Amino acid sequence: MDFTVPALPYAKDALSPAMGAETLEYHYEKHHKGYMAKLKAALEGKPEASKTLEEVVRTSSGGVFNNAAQVWNHTFWWNSLKPGGGGAPPAGDVGDLIQGLGGWEKFRADWIEAGNNRFASGWVWLVLSGGKGKIITTPNAETPLTTDDVPLLTTDVWEHAYYLDHRNNRNAFLEVVCDKLLNWDFVAKNLAAAK
Numbered sequence: 046m047d048f049t050v051p052a053l054p055y056a057k058d059a060l061s062p063a064m065g066a067e068t069l070e071y072h073y074e075k076h077h078k079g080y081m082a083k084l085k086a087a088l089e090g091k092p093e094a095s096k097t098l099e100e101v102v103r104t105s106s107g108g109v110f111n112n113a114a115q116v117w118n119h120t121f122w123w124n125s126l127k128p129g130g131g132g133a134p135p136a137g138d139v140g141d142l143i144q145g146l147g148g149w150e151k152f153r154a155d156w157i158e159a160g161n162n163r164f165a166s167g168w169v170w171l172v173l174s175g176g177k178g179k180i181i182t183t184p185n186a187e188t189p190l191t192t193d194d195v196p197l198l199t200t201d202v203w204e205h206a207y208y209l210d211h212r213n214n215r216n217a218f219l220e221v222v223c224d225k226l227l228n229w230d231f232v233a234k235n236l237a238a239a240k
């Protein structure tokens with residue numbers, strides 16, 4: 046494994062004002078890279094270091110799992126956002142998938158509710174489960190990568206994801222993610238790869 050976090054897919058100020066540059070600075074530079082630094086410290090020089098990140102996530106436990114999964118989840122999170130994103134998905138495969146979940150307005154309400162109801166730290170996911178779209182949440186570092194579900198989109202609901210922009214208002218963060226940031230192109234790419 047290359048113990049390097051992928052570059053952000055946009056500039057740190059590119060999501061502003063929906064998500065401020067200071068959030069990206071801390072969340073990417075300190076949190077995301079911090080998980081990778083701890084993973085590197087735990088695995089470097091050991092046989093597991095020759096595995097891919099995905100293999101480590103799927104086969105580890107404890108602290109190694111937590112750091113590896115958080116590295117993978119965060120890369121997925123940055124790709125789940127884009128400047129000028131959010132709002133209803135475009136027609137086509139992604140539009141059909143969201144329609145299958147009751148349409149954009151229902152998806153938006155369910156995504157926000159799922160995020161608000163995830164106690165403490167965790168993640169909201171859109172996954173392909175048995176060929177159908179499904180919203181799930183996971184606690185802490187848990188990830189659908191360890192299951193048969195195919196992850197398509199995520200939102201990080203750890204407090205560090207929104208505190209600088211919204212203080213303790215997770216609901217306001219989830220609304221702005223839905224309305225201004227969700228990257229449907231990434232969902233389309235993941236959906237196409239799953240077929």
Ligand code: FE2
Nearest residue numbers: 076201203206
């Ligand atoms: Fe995070």
